């Protein structure tokens with residue numbers, strides 16, 4: 001498959017709001033996933049999770065297909081032992097990618113050059129208090145001092161997405177405890193759509209704030225990557241497909 005550049009950015013972050021999904025696109029997306037993927041998606045319990053999984057996998061195939069100049073079903077996706085999907089492309093550079101979903105949002109990160117990890121979480125107030133000790137390291141808890149519960153929840157939410165983005169980039173996911181990692185966290189309100197927030201080991205971290213009540217993070221294996229971040233809808237993804245199997 002011949003690689004084709006579609007953006008000047010090192011990393012493209014594209015997010016999709018499932019509430020504005022035109023129903024007629026679902027049938028077309030079904031033709032973008034393999035039979036095995038369709039069977040896995042159809043086994044999911046609720047209609048909401050089936051739709052989300054279909055858009056996640058179909059949208060991913062469309063995005064990767066448009067980058068490499070192929071049809072969505074020509075994209076060779078594999079999964080490593082830890083469950084991390086990757087692109088098998090024997091005759092060219094391998095674009096790395098990662099996917100995340102929460103609530104009504106789906107986010108894809110795609111890079112032609114660097115390893116990436118992405119996470120998004122809708123404000124998880126109900127469960128967050130019990131998760132604080134699993135997310136924050138002892139150093140972060142000590143840095144937080146006598147912060148009130150609201151600040152502690154914000155720090156934990158922020159730490160959660162940043163650490164999960166790194167662990168997804170590495171590929172271990174939550175097999176490694178987030179509390180083993182430490183960050184310099186700030187307690188300001190979530191800000192613009194995308195902002196660089198520092199580094200963790202060899203990873204540059206960005207915070208994503210695509211919608212109220214949603215916070216995300218991107219980890220990239222490079223010191224100063226150029227990141228493009230924007231909303232995309234499924235119609236645009238389907239239009240960008242160069243393959244003939246949609």
Ligand SMILES: CC(C)(COP(=O)(O)OP(=O)(O)OC[C@H]1O[C@@H](n2cnc3c(N)ncnc32)[C@H](O)[C@@H]1OP(=O)(O)O)[C@@H](O)C(=O)NCCC(=O)NCCS
Pocket residue numbers: 053056057082083084085098099100101102118119120164167168169170171172173174175
């Ligand atoms: C990978 C993991 C961090 C995802 O967490 P999550 O918040 O539920 O899900 P997200 O929406 O952020 O990400 C899901 C996507 O991550 C990707 N993914 C799966 N395993 C991955 C891994 N090891 N590394 C990076 N990405 C992974 C998949 O593309 C998946 O999307 P898809 O199912 O639509 O293809 C988590 O499931 C995990 O750590 N799994 C491995 C360990 C495990 O199974 N633990 C039991 C639960 S603690």
